[in-house]
Amino acid sequence: MQKTAFPIGAVLRYFAIALYVLFALFPIYWLVKIAVTPDRLIYTEGTQIWPSNFTLDNFVSVLFLTDFLVYFKNSMIVSLGTAFFTTLVATAAGYAFSRFHFRGKTIIIALMLITQMFPLLMIIAPIYKIMAGLRLLDSLTGLIIVYTAFNVPFATFLMQGFFDGIPKDLEEAAMIDGCTRFEALRKVIFPLTLPGLAATLGFIFTAAWSELLFALMLINSDAKMTFPVGLKTFVSKFAVDWGQMMAAGTLALIPSCLFFILIQRFLVKGLTAGAVKG
Amino acid sequence: MTAITLNSINKRFGPVHVLKDISLQFDKGEFVVLVGPSGCGKSTLLRMIAGLEPVSSGDMIFGDTRVNDLEPRERDIAMVFQSYALYPHMNVERNLGFSLELRKRAAAEKKDRTSHAAGILGLDKLLDRFPKALSGGQRQRVAMGRAIVRDPQIFLFDEPLSNLDAALRIEMRIEIAKLHQRLGTTMVYVTHDQVEAMTLADRIVVMNAGQVEQVGTPLDLYSNPANLFVAGFLGSPKMNFVAHDDAALNLPSSLTNPSAQTYGIRPEHIKVTAPDDTAHLVGTIDVVERLGSDTIFYINHGATKPFVVRVPGIDRTAIGEKIGCQFQPEDLHLFDQNGQAISEHKNG
Ligand SMILES: Nc1ncnc2c1ncn2[C@@H]1O[C@H](COP(=O)(O)OP(=O)(O)OP(=O)(O)O)[C@@H](O)[C@H]1O
Ligand SMILES: [Mg+2]
Numbered sequence: 001m002q003k004t005a006f007p008i009g010a011v012l013r014y015f016a017i018a019l020y021v022l023f024a025l026f027p028i029y030w031l032v033k034i035a036v037t038p039d040r041l042i043y044t045e046g047t048q049i050w051p052s053n054f055t056l057d058n059f060v061s062v063l064f065l066t067d068f069l070v071y072f073k074n075s076m077i078v079s080l081g082t083a084f085f086t087t088l089v090a091t092a093a094g095y096a097f098s099r100f101h102f103r104g105k106t107i108i109i110a111l112m113l114i115t116q117m118f119p120l121l122m123i124i125a126p127i128y129k130i131m132a133g134l135r136l137l138d139s140l141t142g143l144i145i146v147y148t149a150f151n152v153p154f155a156t157f158l159m160q161g162f163f164d165g166i167p168k169d170l171e172e173a174a175m176i177d178g179c180t181r182f183e184a185l186r187k188v189i190f191p192l193t194l195p196g197l198a199a200t201l202g203f204i205f206t207a208a209w210s211e212l213l214f215a216l217m218l219i220n221s222d223a224k225m226t227f228p229v230g231l232k233t234f235v236s237k238f239a240v241d242w243g244q245m246m247a248a249g250t251l252a253l254i255p256s257c258l259f260f261i262l263i264q265r266f267l268v269k270g271l272t273a274g275a276v277k278g
Numbered sequence: 279m280t281a282i283t284l285n286s287i288n289k290r291f292g293p294v295h296v297l298k299d300i301s302l303q304f305d306k307g308e309f310v311v312l313v314g315p316s317g318c319g320k321s322t323l324l325r326m327i328a329g330l331e332p333v334s335s336g337d338m339i340f341g342d343t344r345v346n347d348l349e350p351r352e353r354d355i356a357m358v359f360q361s362y363a364l365y366p367h368m369n370v371e372r373n374l375g376f377s378l379e380l381r382k383r384a385a386a387e388k389k390d391r392t393s394h395a396a397g398i399l400g401l402d403k404l405l406d407r408f409p410k411a412l413s414g415g416q417r418q419r420v421a422m423g424r425a426i427v428r429d430p431q432i433f434l435f436d437e438p439l440s441n442l443d444a445a446l447r448i449e450m451r452i453e454i455a456k457l458h459q460r461l462g463t464t465m466v467y468v469t470h471d472q473v474e475a476m477t478l479a480d481r482i483v484v485m486n487a488g489q490v491e492q493v494g495t496p497l498d499l500y501s502n503p504a505n506l507f508v509a510g511f512l513g514s515p516k517m518n519f520v521a522h523d524d525a526a527l528n529l530p531s532s533l534t535n536p537s538a539q540t541y542g543i544r545p546e547h548i549k550v551t552a553p554d555d556t557a558h559l560v561g562t563i564d565v566v567e568r569l570g571s572d573t574i575f576y577i578n579h580g581a582t583k584p585f586v587v588r589v590p591g592i593d594r595t596a597i598g599e600k601i602g603c604q605f606q607p608e609d610l611h612l613f614d615q616n617g618q619a620i621s622e623h624k625n626g
Contacts, residue, residue: 169363172330177424178351178380191367 028253035059035246042242058247067222068248071230075209076255077140078226082147082208083201086155089148090200091193094159095185099168112153124217131218138220146218147208155200162196163189198266206256227252280341281306281432281464282327287336289322289488296322298488300336304466304481309458311475312468313511314485320468323485324434327466329353340431356425357434360441362417364409364424370396371405374423395423399453415446422450426457433465440470447471454478472514476500484508506617509542515574515586517542517611526559526579533558533605535612535620542611545574545588549604550595557602561585566597577601 034042035058037051045051062068096102097109127146128137136142166189174184212228219225222233227248234245282304289297297319304310312320325331326338329350338346345353356377365373372379374392396402399419409417418438425433438454439447451474458465458478469475475482476496484491484499484507491511492504503509509517520527520541522534527541553560561579568574573593576584587603595601612620 167361167363169359169361170365172328172350173357173359173363173424174365174376175330175350176328176355176357177377177428180349180351183380188365188367 031246031249031253034242035250037243039243058243059251062244062247062251066244066248067225067230067233068251070223071225071227072252074140074224074230075227075252078143078147078215079205079208079255081140081144082151083205085144085148086151086204087159087197087200089152090155090159091197093152093156094161095163095189097156097160098163099171112156115150115153120213124213127214128217137218138224140224142218143215143226146214147211150214151204151207155204158200158203159193159196162193162199166192194266198263202260202263205259209252209256279306280304280339281308282466283337283339285337285339287323287326287338288334289319289326289331290334296488297326300490302483302490302493304464306464307462309465309467309478309480311479311482312466312485313470313472313475313482314491315511316470318485319488320485321436324357324436324466324468327432328355328357328434354431355434356428356430356432358421358425358436358438360437362409362421362441364417364420366409368408369405370401370407370409370412370420373409373420374401374405374427376424377428391427391429392423395427398426398457399423415442415450418442418446418450422453422457426461429461429463431464433463435465435467435469437468437470439474447474451477472512475512482512484511486511502619502621503542503611504619506540506542506613509611509613509619513544515545515588517544518585519583519613520559520579520581520585524579524581526561526581526585528555528560529558533607533610537614538612538620539615540613540617542613543605543609545586547605547609548587548589550575550587550589550593551602551604553600553602556604558605559585559603560600561603562600563595563597566595568592575601577603 033049033051036054036056037045038053038055038057041051041053097105131137131142131146134142136145170188170192171179171181171184174188175181179187210228211226215226215229216232219229225233231245231248234241234248280303282302284300284302287297287300288295300323312323314320322331326333329345329348329352333346337344340353365376368376371392374395375388378388378391392405393402396405399422401416401419401423404412404416404420409420412420418441422438435454439450442450454467455478467474467478479496481493482496482499483493486507492499492508494502499508499512503512503517506519510519520543522538522541529541551557559577559579561577563575564578564584565576566573567576570592572588572590573595575587575589575593575595577587579585585603614620
């Protein structure tokens with residue numbers, strides 16, 4: 001008789017993972033569920049796991065009857081802009097921190113750490129004042145500048161970590177093979193940093209996409225609102241349009257998901273495997 | 279003709295003075311091996327020749343061009359790193375041809391030279407592989423191949439074989455020797471391995487604490503070490519050193535020298551005799567190592583360090599036995615109180 005070993009350990013492991021996934025995804029399920037529930041059922045069937053009826057009305061009205069597309073476009077501009085500029089600066093700074101010794105390096109690193117220690121609420125007033133002085137209130141450019149400034153320190157540390165993981169020998173070998181330092185960076189180091197770049201881009205993109213506080217303070221016209229601020233317009237004085245709000249939320253998930261699907265193939269580890277004897 | 283001239287080269291890392299006034303000349307086509315204890319500055323010196331590390335003071339001259347301020351890529355050198363430093367995102371073929379790619383050589387020439395190098399190193403079948411799918415020895419050969427496709431003026435090696443196992447190391451050592459014979463290019467080679475140093479080198483540079491202790495052919499350094507450091511560094515097992523006032527020492531006056539503080543004798547230059555008056559040193563055997571080809575005795579003669587004797591073949595003399603040792607006058611090395619060799623002892 002063949003022994004049918006029941007791998008109880010494996011089962012428990014999968015069970016734990018399933019439980020975690022369920023826990024993590026449930027809010028998203030709820031978001032989508034309410035988005036597709038007809039308005040008249042939202043309160044009557046509020047806590048039912050599966051609504052008795054489905055509709056796409058909420059999506060239609062969000063897309064065609066509200067300013068959702070404007071918010072969406074603004075958020076897209078701000079998030080992509082922030083992700084791009086932050087990663088650009090952080091890559092250059094991270095490389096410098098990782099590879100060069102220069103006067104004041106520790107001080108700069110310490111200053112960058114300190115910027116991460118203030119609660120946002122404390123500095124929002126001065127930022128407002130600065131942006132007003134620069135005439136950058138209620139402008140997407142202003143928002144991109146503020147977001148970039150806030151994300152650069154963390155992104156720099158992230159990128160520095162990735163550069164530190166790439167052996168220095170590689171760019172030295174490239175320089176001996178005939179590269180300038182910049183060519184070595186571009187042809188050898190840069191391709192190996194792709195996972196790091198992807199992670200940083202993704203992280204900053206999502207951070208900018210969901211940022212509310214600064215957007216709320218610095219933007220006031222409907223035409224410049226980013227998505228998190230725009231969501232507020234679904235709350236009127238007397239009622240909250242839950243169905244539309246959730247539909248908008250669902251739609252807002254799409255770019256982040258697409259973005260991660262796009263970059264996830266770079267997120268694989270082990271790109272430097274085989275470079276040097278471990 | 280000189281390939282490399284180092285003129286009072288100094289290197290400081292901040293307050294640390296790593297290389298002190300190094301002056302050397304390497305001839306064109308010469309195979310120079312740098313040896314010395316860990317941390318003595320071998321890699322630093324090699325990296326300065328490569329242009330990866332700036333020179334603090336002094337002149338670095340290739341042929342008759344001062345290269346102090348030239349970038350690595352302007353120096354026409356190739357370097358094999360201890361860590362191999364293969365480009366992980368390129369397959370073997372591109373790794374080999376990368377330098378030609380950078381120089382915008384024609385595809386046909388690139389193909390030609392990479393396959394030639396691959397042929398020499400037995401990498402023909404691996405050209406499509408990525409470094410992560412290679413064994414340590416194969417990676418090492420790719421690293422070597424990357425250097426030879428270049429046909430540079432100077433090859434630099436920083437302990438290229440130290441990550442390989444013993445058998446592969448011997449194989450690659452012979453490959454390198456053949457490579458040097460075939461190409462006749464100037465090579466500077468850093469190693470910890472005595473056998474590599476002795477077998478590969480035209481000349482060996484022995485370094486210690488950032489200074490050059492002695493430069494010479496392998497056999498020259500073996501037979502005429504200039505000081506205690508070189509005498510003790512080359513040779514395995516190490517040379518025995520006996521203080522001039524050691525009670526166990528019984529040298530006839532024809533062999534002694536009044537200014538000698540230390541006598542040195544290599545383990546392989548000792549004849550085992552009866553422990554009587556004719557013996558130059560008497561002691562009891564503490565440990566015996568029988569290697570088959572040789573037998574090594576560790577003899578206790580009252581000093582803290584054992585006196586090591588190596589005799590050819592299998593010797594059955596047992597532990598605890600008392601034996602005598604005899605030396606030939608020409609094998610005896612004399613050192614003064616500063617540790618410098620006294621060379622005229624044979625006449626005096
Ligand atoms: N970037 C640096 N900053 C400060 N000191 C350094 C630096 N690089 C090397 N050193 C010091 O210089 C000395 C020589 O180092 P080097 O790497 O040349 O030694 P080595 O002879 O190659 O040793 P090993 O045989 O262990 O490889 C060492 O004492 C080391 O600590
Ligand atoms: Mg070294």
